[in-house]
Amino acid sequence: MKAIISVWMQPVFARSNTAGLKILYALLAVIALLPAVLMQFSSHNKSDSLSFFLALAIGTGAAVGLLLIFWFVMLVPSVALQYTPANAGLVPQIKRQMLWALAIPVLLMPGIVALALGTHLKGLFFQSWLLGVFAMLVYIATLRSKWVFILLVLLSQLPMWWGGPISLNPQASWNQPVLLLLLGLGLTAAILHWVFSIRGDQHFKREESFTMMQKVMNGEEINSNQYSMSFINPYGFLLRLCMHKIRKTPAAVTQLMPYAFGAQVFWLTSFLSVAVMSVGLGIYFVFFLQHSSKFGEEDLGLAYAAAMVAFLMLPLIYVAMLRATMYQRRGEHSLLMLAAALPSQTEQTRITLHFLLRQFFSLWLVTLVIVAVTMHFSPASKKAAEMAWLACFCLLPLSVMTLHNYAAIKSRYETALLIAFVFPILLGLALLGLLKLWPALPVWLVCSLIVLATLPVLRWRWQRRMGVSAVFPAGRAV
Amino acid sequence: MQAQLNAPVQIQGLSKSFSGQSVLKNLDWQIAPGSIVGLLGRNGAGKSTLIECLLGLRDIDGGTTSLYGENTAQLSADTKAKIAYVPQRSDLFEWLTARQMLAYFQQLYPRWNEAKVQSLMQAWDLPFDKVINKLSIGQKQRLSIIRALAHEPELLILDEPVSSLDPAGRRDFLRELIDSVIDKQTTIVFSTHILSDLERVAMDVAFLHEGHIVHQQSLDDMMDNTVRVSAGYTVLQQLQPQKILRRFAQGDGRLLAQFSAEQLQALQSRTDVRIDKLSLEDIFIEMTR
Numbered sequence: 224m225k226a227i228i229s230v231w232m233q234p235v236f237a238r239s240n241t242a243g244l245k246i247l248y249a250l251l252a253v254i255a256l257l258p259a260v261l262m263q264f265s266s267h268n269k270s271d272s273l274s275f276f277l278a279l280a281i282g283t284g285a286a287v288g289l290l291l292i293f294w295f296v297m298l299v300p301s302v303a304l305q306y307t308p309a310n311a312g313l314v315p316q317i318k319r320q321m322l323w324a325l326a327i328p329v330l331l332m333p334g335i336v337a338l339a340l341g342t343h344l345k346g347l348f349f350q351s352w353l354l355g356v357f358a359m360l361v362y363i364a365t366l367r368s369k370w371v372f373i374l375l376v377l378l379s380q381l382p383m384w385w386g387g388p389i390s391l392n393p394q395a396s397w398n399q400p401v402l403l404l405l406l407g408l409g410l411t412a413a414i415l416h417w418v419f420s421i422r423g424d425q426h427f428k429r430e431e432s433f434t435m436m437q438k439v440m441n442g443e444e445i446n447s448n449q450y451s452m453s454f455i456n457p458y459g460f461l462l463r464l465c466m467h468k469i470r471k472t473p474a475a476v477t478q479l480m481p482y483a484f485g486a487q488v489f490w491l492t493s494f495l496s497v498a499v500m501s502v503g504l505g506i507y508f509v510f511f512l513q514h515s516s517k518f519g520e521e522d523l524g525l526a527y528a529a530a531m532v533a534f535l536m537l538p539l540i541y542v543a544m545l546r547a548t549m550y551q552r553r554g555e556h557s558l559l560m561l562a563a564a565l566p567s568q569t570e571q572t573r574i575t576l577h578f579l580l581r582q583f584f585s586l587w588l589v590t591l592v593i594v595a596v597t598m599h600f601s602p603a604s605k606k607a608a609e610m611a612w613l614a615c616f617c618l619l620p621l622s623v624m625t626l627h628n629y630a631a632i633k634s635r636y637e638t639a640l641l642i643a644f645v646f647p648i649l650l651g652l653a654l655l656g657l658l659k660l661w662p663a664l665p666v667w668l669v670c671s672l673i674v675l676a677t678l679p680v681l682r683w684r685w686q687r688r689m690g691v692s693a694v695f696p697a698g699r700a701v
Numbered sequence: 702m703q704a705q706l707n708a709p710v711q712i713q714g715l716s717k718s719f720s721g722q723s724v725l726k727n728l729d730w731q732i733a734p735g736s737i738v739g740l741l742g743r744n745g746a747g748k749s750t751l752i753e754c755l756l757g758l759r760d761i762d763g764g765t766t767s768l769y770g771e772n773t774a775q776l777s778a779d780t781k782a783k784i785a786y787v788p789q790r791s792d793l794f795e796w797l798t799a800r801q802m803l804a805y806f807q808q809l810y811p812r813w814n815e816a817k818v819q820s821l822m823q824a825w826d827l828p829f830d831k832v833i834n835k836l837s838i839g840q841k842q843r844l845s846i847i848r849a850l851a852h853e854p855e856l857l858i859l860d861e862p863v864s865s866l867d868p869a870g871r872r873d874f875l876r877e878l879i880d881s882v883i884d885k886q887t888t889i890v891f892s893t894h895i896l897s898d899l900e901r902v903a904m905d906v907a908f909l910h911e912g913h914i915v916h917q918q919s920l921d922d923m924m925d926n927t928v929r930v931s932a933g934y935t936v937l938q939q940l941q942p943q944k945i946l947r948r949f950a951q952g953d954g955r956l957l958a959q960f961s962a963e964q965l966q967a968l969q970s971r972t973d974v975r976i977d978k979l980s981l982e983d984i985f986i987e988m989t990r
Contacts, residue, residue: 483805562781
């Protein structure tokens with residue numbers, strides 16, 4: 224049992240060794256308190272203390288549930304990490320413990336969820352349990368083969384293609400608790416046996432993927448070309464163009480600097496990824512799901528809204544990943560600091576910060592154009608359009624985050640993810656409050672105020688950064 | 702004074718600490734042009750930190766560091782062109798192919814020996830069009846060296862350049878590097894904790910211990926003159942070595958010191974002292990214990 228607990232503790236240790244815990248705690252606190260807070264605000268009559276505590280209990284339960292799911296999601300890769308070539312001799316000895324360490328949550332967690340949702344499931348406890356067990360087993364099976372993900376995607380589409388409502392007649396001979404229980408146990412045994420039947424040389428054959436996983440755990444850069452999206456990555460093309468330009472005009476050599484930070488810092492990379500994803504989703508909705516019995520007009524609208532949200536998220540994701548990326552590229556930038564054709568460290572700082580700011584604004588402007596076009600052609604209400612504009616402009620102050628003192632970063636986990644996500648939400652809520660207080664206030668004026676407030680802050684931040692002799696390479700001042 | 706100005710590496714009173722823990726303490730170091738210096742120190746002694754501070758890649762808490770007489774924080778283009786650095790991490794620019802990476806750096810240096818690049822790539826059997834991520838650690842390390850040598854530096858600084866290679870790979874690589882690749886006038890500084898590497902290639906050796914360069918000397922001289930003397934306390938007190946490298950605890954009856962050839966000859970004929978010639982490994986352990 225001690226060994227099993229040790230396996231269970233691995234994701235906890237891995238998580239507590241990294242930063243980002245604050246986000247997790249904040250998120251859990253919000254989830255735990257949300258039902259109680261919503262109840263307080265929504266209820267017209269004064270709610271009694273019993274229902275308040277019930278709501279608090281529901282929220283806490285949901286938070287604990289999420290924490291457990293998060294733990295399980297991390298447990299599986301941490302078990303995979305035991306399968307390093309160095310552990311090849313050790314693994315057979317702890318195989319049984321690892322198997323039980325996975326089997327116990329697989330069998331228990333869906334049971335707890337089914338019990339908690341007992342009243343809503345209308346007696347379908349074992350069916351729900353089996354479904355949960357199956358989903359968790361599929362995830363575990365990805366330890367052995369990544370192709371299982373395709374099965375997962377295909378299975379998720381089944382309800383869309385199902386003709387009529389699914390019949391779960393409790394009287395049906397196949398639908399008996401004992402049979403379902405046996406089926407769940409059998410599936411667990413079979414799939415776990417398959418996952419853990421890696422022997423001998425297979426440890427070494429899988430070295431590459433484990434090395435990659437370890438790099439992720441250590442916060443290092445990974446470059447997998449296994450699932451490469453290079454066909455939509457304009458980085459290589461832009462680099463060739465830039466080189467060509469410099470051969471003609473050597474004075475433009477400073478334009479090469481940003482390429483040392485990789486493709487992620489170029490706005491076009493993020494934009495094209497989302498654009499291709501949106502086109503793919505569009506094709507999927509229009510050509511495939513249109514023929515299914517479950518597809519309706521509202522689904523297309525939903526897809527449309529999802530695509531717009533994805534574009535709106537771009538500036539946010541960009542600033543959130545920027546610090547980590549810059550930290551990971553400190554080695555590359557160290558070499559640039561010593562390059563003869565490049566200017567002084569202060570000038571390099573200016574060029575890099577200017578580039579990053581420009582990338583953010585490009586991404587934000589594209590988002591703005593997409594929102595404008597969408598609002599122009601969609602039948603969305605005036606209120607919905609105003610909300611979309613407001614959301615777009617609430618992202619603008621995030622530009623200040625690009626002008627960070629990267630030299631002071633201590634680890635790649637200093638992403639300021641919480642600020643990047645919470646600040647626009649808080650700003651949006653504050654502005655909504657303002658609009659509720661003064662309904663006559665035009666939204667364009669509010670948006671203009673955001674721009675006017677952001678610009679001096681940007682200018683102040685820029686001057687502050689220029690006062691620091693050398694911002695890069697990241698982490699140099701710690 | 703002129704010699705100091707021309708010294709490729711000149712460090713005075715360098716201090717650096719991390720989270721209150723002092724790593725480099727008022728460190729002084731100077732390297733003469735054309736020398737090959739092995740910087741020795743135990744794991745965590747601060748070898749990489751010293752190199753990074755020296756190159757201006759880390760902020761320092763105190764002191765001055767200069768390369769060819771210029772403050773490292775404000776190096777001119779001419780001085781930068783003389784310097785090459787091979788970091789400990791070989792996994793840089795991993796998303797590019799070797800050809801792309803070399804072409805990228807070619808733009809960043811006014812002098813670039815393409816013939817040397819071609820010949821080294823061929824000699825070390827490195828593929829031009831393979832993504833760097835897909836190369837082995839040894840190949841990445843070699844590529845990193847080619848990138849550093851391509852602009853024909855006068856000062857080459859390598860941070861544990863062969864630590865990720867196996868012993869045979871290390872031996873071949875270092876021999877090739879020093880014998881056939883490097884120009885005889887190039888000053889080389891390389892950090893290592895693998896003593897066999899140093900014995901093969903270094904002219905001088907510098908020991909980094911407890912934040913200081915505790916000793917720097919020609920490797921041959923050090924191996925010839927350094928001995929461990931065991932004797933009674935009063936006898937040890939009477940000895941007059943050229944330099945005491947380590948005085949052991951009182952009553953231990955041992956001394957790590959350097960003597961001239963004549964002194965050593967005289968000591969060997971005495972019956973009240975015992976002299977042990979030490980290997981580099983023994984000297985390293987005694988000095989960094």
